[in-house]
Amino acid sequence: MDSEKKSAVSDVGAWGMNVVSSVGIIMVNKQLMSSSGYAFSFATTLTGFHFAVTALVGMVSNATGYSAAKHVPMWELLWFSIVANTSITAMNLSLMLNSVGFYQISKLSMIPVVCVMEWILHNKHYSKEVKISVVFVIIGVAVCTVTDVKVNAKGFLCACVAVLSTSFQQISIGSLQKKYSIGSFELLSKTAPIQAISLLILGPFIDYYLNDILITTYKLSTGATLFILLSCSLAVFCNVSQYLCIGRFSAVSFQVLGHMKTVCVLILGWILFDSALTFKNISGMAVAVVGMIIYSWAVELEKAAKHHAAKHSLTEEEIRLLKDSAGGILPPKDVELGDSK
Secondary structure, three states, rough: OHHHHHHHHEEEEEEEHHHHHHHHHHHHHHHHHHHOOOOOHHHHHHHHHHHHHHHHHHHHHHHOOOOOOOOOOOOHHHHHHHHHHHHHHHHHHHHHHOOOOOOOHHOHHHHHHHHHHHHHHHOOOOOHHHHHHHHHHHHHHHHHHOOOOOOHHHHHHHHHHHHHHHHHHHHHHHHHHHOOOOOHHHHHHHHHHHHHHHHHHHHHHHHHHHHHHHEEEEEEHHHHHHHHHHHHHHHHHHHHHHHHHHHOOHHHHHHHHOHHHHHHHHHHHHHOOOOOOOOHHHHHHHHHHHHHHHHHHHHHHHHHHHHHHHOOOHHHHHHHHHHHHHHOOOOOOOOOOOOOO
């Protein structure tokens, strides 16, 4: 029971770290990148800075023995990094080429896309309660965030690439951790240097295409430097908590409960930046929160059902012991045979 309580506390801690760091980095980047702030509009290069600092923290952690370096084939790390960088680049292009409304719709579509991809790749099925909660969350977030919806061919293509690559990346995080029995921070420490190098090389060119401004022409002030450092610091917590959450739960859970960040951003935007908060926003947030509560309840229901099934099943070792003790007599047919894994 104590271990279950500790696990629950650590789960809450992982979600809390992700929500706080994600919302914090959005607020910091809003000030850093907005024209009314420091006008540092080089999002892809900034992401390269984020991964560079994350890689540095990982190297220090490995050098001091805080984390262990486990083997993961280089080709898998390279493949994952390509998918992750494609996700980042496509997201930036989607935001540039599409209206904010269509960009939000594309982000919402990640939930059903992740569900379908997990079903195809891992034969994963979802209960009726989980499906209902997902619908609630999608409707709620759509109501409170989606405004004008304009679509063009290039923007639609970029949105599709962004959704597919981001969904596959998030599923791959959990798959790699299970496949190689590697912790979330250890996996991040291996992928961050590859992403940092590639983004720092390609980032300035992508940002020039997006903004038609060279990063070398930007005049770096003390305030901008401090906000870049703060953004990088928050990114370390954000990256670690993302890998941690997906490793502990699933890509679907990360997407569903992750929309709590959208609600927090809207509220903080209203408090800190005088953004409008209408009845439509409030009602949408309420529906989304209800969906998240239902989802949490549905997941716990599934866990309880699996625990009950495991409790009333026998492993192959237990069956062998029964056969030995009973002189080779098999257990009754109504005894459920469990998975030995």
